[in-house]
Amino acid sequence: MSDTDNLLTCPVCGRGKVEHNEHGWTCSEQSCGFVIPNRVFNLEMTEELVVQLVKHGHTGVLSLQNRDGQHFKAALVIRNGKVDASSSVHYIDGACPICGGKMRKTSKGYRCENSIGEHPSCDFMIPGIICNRRITEQDAVAFLNGRHIALEGFASNEWKMFASSLSIAEGKVKLESRIAKCPHCGGDLHVGLKAYNCANYRNTEHPCKFSIWRNISGHAVSVEEVKQICEQGVTKDSIEFYKEDGTVYYKRLQLTPEKDRIIMI
Known part of the structure; x- marks a missing residue:
C-alpha cells in the first residue's frame, strides 16, 4: 500500500x-x-x-x-x-449526523445502527416515504454527505405537488422549503417545482418577481449555490454548463447590481 x-x-x-x-x-x-x-x-x-x-x-x-x-x-x-x-445488512454511504454511527437501509427508511438493538443510544432515521414521495438511497446519501439538493415529487394529503429540500431540526428529518432570504425584497425564497421563487411574487402591493431557475444550461442549481448567491452575491466556485451543441463552459452565477436577477460571469 x-x-x-x-x-x-x-x-x-x-x-x-x-x-x-x-x-x-x-x-x-x-x-x-x-x-x-x-x-x-x-x-x-x-x-x-x-x-x-x-x-x-x-x-x-x-x-x-x-x-x-x-x-x-x-x-x-x-x-x-x-x-x-x-448480505443481511445494507449500509449506505454516509454517517449519522447525530452520533456518527453507520446508517442502515431498512424497511421503513434509513436508520442509524445505534438506534437498533436492546439498548439504543440514538434515534436518528430518514423516513423512506415523506409526503407521499419515496426517498431514494441516492437522496439519503446526498443528504448525509451535506449536499443540499432540491427534491421534487412531494405531495400533500390533497395530492397537490410541491418541491422541497431535506433538513434536520431537533434531531429529526423534516422538509424545508424556505432556503434563503430574497436578495431583492427580503422575502423568503422557496423551492419551487421549476425555480427558486420569492414568496412575495403574489403580494398585491409589492410583488417581487425574483427567481432562480433550478436548471440552467444543463446544470441543476443546488440549494447551497442558491444560498451563496443570495447571501454572498455570487457562487463560490465556477460551474460546468453546456451549450446546445454540447460544448462545455465554466461560469459563476452572480447577482446583478440591482439584485433583481442573476447573470453568468
Missing part, C-alpha cells in the same frame, strides 16, 4: 499497522494474524476497498462470487477478526 500504510491501524488488535505484502494486507503485529487477501470472493481488493474496510469496518455493496461460481451482491465486513460477506 502507498503512504496510507501509516494511517491504517489494525481493526482487530488495535496495535499493529496494516501493511501490504505478497499475501495481501496483513497486521504488523505477529500475534494478531489479521489479513485481507489480495482477492476476496473473486474480487480484487484495491487500496480503496481496503481503506474502507479497515477504517469503517465495511464496504459498500459489491458484486461478489462464491466458490461455486455464483454471483451475489453483499458488503464486505470484518467479522470475528476475518473478512466476510454480509
Whole structure:
C-alpha cells in the first residue's frame, strides 16, 4: 500500500499497522494474524476497498462470487477478526449526523445502527416515504454527505405537488422549503417545482418577481449555490454548463447590481 500504510491501524488488535505484502494486507503485529487477501470472493481488493474496510469496518455493496461460481451482491465486513460477506445488512454511504454511527437501509427508511438493538443510544432515521414521495438511497446519501439538493415529487394529503429540500431540526428529518432570504425584497425564497421563487411574487402591493431557475444550461442549481448567491452575491466556485451543441463552459452565477436577477460571469 502507498503512504496510507501509516494511517491504517489494525481493526482487530488495535496495535499493529496494516501493511501490504505478497499475501495481501496483513497486521504488523505477529500475534494478531489479521489479513485481507489480495482477492476476496473473486474480487480484487484495491487500496480503496481496503481503506474502507479497515477504517469503517465495511464496504459498500459489491458484486461478489462464491466458490461455486455464483454471483451475489453483499458488503464486505470484518467479522470475528476475518473478512466476510454480509448480505443481511445494507449500509449506505454516509454517517449519522447525530452520533456518527453507520446508517442502515431498512424497511421503513434509513436508520442509524445505534438506534437498533436492546439498548439504543440514538434515534436518528430518514423516513423512506415523506409526503407521499419515496426517498431514494441516492437522496439519503446526498443528504448525509451535506449536499443540499432540491427534491421534487412531494405531495400533500390533497395530492397537490410541491418541491422541497431535506433538513434536520431537533434531531429529526423534516422538509424545508424556505432556503434563503430574497436578495431583492427580503422575502423568503422557496423551492419551487421549476425555480427558486420569492414568496412575495403574489403580494398585491409589492410583488417581487425574483427567481432562480433550478436548471440552467444543463446544470441543476443546488440549494447551497442558491444560498451563496443570495447571501454572498455570487457562487463560490465556477460551474460546468453546456451549450446546445454540447460544448462545455465554466461560469459563476452572480447577482446583478440591482439584485433583481442573476447573470453568468
